[in-house]
Amino acid sequence: MLSMRAKYALKALIYLAKVRDQGPVLIGDIAASQKLPRKFLEQILLELKNLRVLKSRQGKSGGYLLAKEPAEIEMGQIVRVFNGPLALVPCVSVTAFEKCAECLDFDHCGVRRVMKKVRDITAEILDGTTLEAMVNIEASESDEASMMYFI
């Protein structure tokens, strides 16, 4: 399962993309409108800022805004940072590769081969879906229509 941090990060980003022409948005506004715990969200937004995905202004009329075009922000990046590697086993991870301690035959391991398939397809979907696509998906009516936004 995705961590709350990862899910909240995605929700906050989608919201910020939607209201992107309205200047800086308060943490409190994001939290209230998306029903996310305010202080917890604060940490997440800070991390997104350090990632250079968001930028911020302090003090009066401050708040957060996107630091990039929505089309340049990939779901895969956010999930990896906030939830860890996409891979289900370390030996199939691109970003955190590690051989299993109990590994007997790396090349022929069936678990590894199947999990690699799962990871590759997951990466294809998540890296191929940008924040821009997410906004479009939310605007569309049917799940079928939303499929068009995938690579």
Add this chain to the structure above:
Amino acid sequence: MLSMRAKYALKALIYLAKVRDQGPVLIGDIAASQKLPRKFLEQILLELKNLRVLKSRQGKSGGYLLAKEPAEIEMGQIVRVFNGPLALVPCVSVTAFEKCAECLDFDHCGVRRVMKKVRDITAEILDGTTLEAMVNIEASESDEASMMYFI
């Protein structure tokens, strides 16, 4: 990431499928040959027995063996039992569906729609890969060849 329990369960099952014509296999033999922690594996095998995936004999010349044909045992079932739902968000899970507490618009939620796609493809792969296929995958030389065993 997959839990150790799930990974060990899969490895033990593949091993048992390979030596299936040799009668009951000792926990200690499975543990030693697959380099898995013996007592931890014991719990896992017991759970597999209660699932009716394995059967066992106690006492002298006892051990574990498959309770079904390898072609009838799906990877998806094992992963779900030992690792939890395949879904990355509860609102997209078939076996443990739950609406997110912070959900504002279920039908249009972009996170949900994308994660549903990921879940569906993951389920297609894991439910479409049987223990029999896993044994064949381990016997094959190239990763390309192993793709043939997927649905």
Add this chain to the structure above:
DNA sequence: ACCATAACCTATTAATCCTATATGCTAAAT
């Protein structure tokens, strides 16, 4: 210059989960 505001940053908590081991019990074969 001052003050209100809002983001920044760090520490801490409670709860849960994960991996693994320990211990005693029960069933079966010889």
Add this chain to the structure above:
DNA sequence: ATTTAGCATATAGGATTAATAGGTTATGGT
């Protein structure tokens, strides 16, 4: 009867997660 090997449960230690608290720093308005 004895030995073997699985059955069952308890428990420990560690790691991770979700969330809150509290003080600090920057900034715009007056």
